[in-house]
Amino acid sequence: MTTYGTIGFPLTHSFSRQYFTDKIEREGIIDAVYYSFPLSTIDEFPAFLKNNLTLKGLSVTIPYKEQVLKYVTHQSEEVTQIGAANCIKIRGDQLTAYNTDIIGFEKSFIKNLKPDHKKALVLGTGGASKAVQYVLKKLEIDFLVVSRHASTCSNFIQYSKITEAVIKEYGIIINATPLGMSPAEETCPDLPYHFLTTGHYLFDLVYKPAKTLFLQKGEAQGAIIVNGFEMLIIQAEENWIRWNED
16 A cells, blocks of 8 residues: 655645545545644654655645755755755655645746736745745745744845835735634734735635635735635645656
């Protein structure tokens, strides 16, 4: 039996088990199963591997996209650059880390990108944010990283510093935080949403609920809104390719 799965915590938000279970059944894949593996701390990872010797591939989600790298033996170029992974291929004691969030985000994001979308605010500083930043650099879109905490980073701004002028200048806002994710659907990033216009583009990496409070507030101002569901599907299929290639 070949085993695949997702590691993260608490995994109440993860769709991967159902998605891949359906895929395995639909495509008639023999002797394969997919499980959710909630690890309360990344320190459990080595023992987890020893207890699951049939593992061939893992999805990695919050909060371990960065922490898991200390246990891998190989990293793709993208992972080395950004320091975060969401996909691990396992071949015996050889663990190779990839970041397919990059592909998923880019393919979904560019579909609604307009010529006047030149600058972005990236909300959050974790592994998902790093994948977003990688794509924005590739697309030559200037961006600021937004967080509640102070930073010495040159392209950083705190939420409290986001004024009407900042919102006017930055036509793209990308939520790379868990805010608004089910079951905490009443939460959203702390922004002056009333300054948004029809020229703004809001992309939320959260996929459940389909329309987060962040996106609802953007929609109310006439902004373009996109959730993370298509990105999720794309990265899932990219994970499957990497898990099963030689």
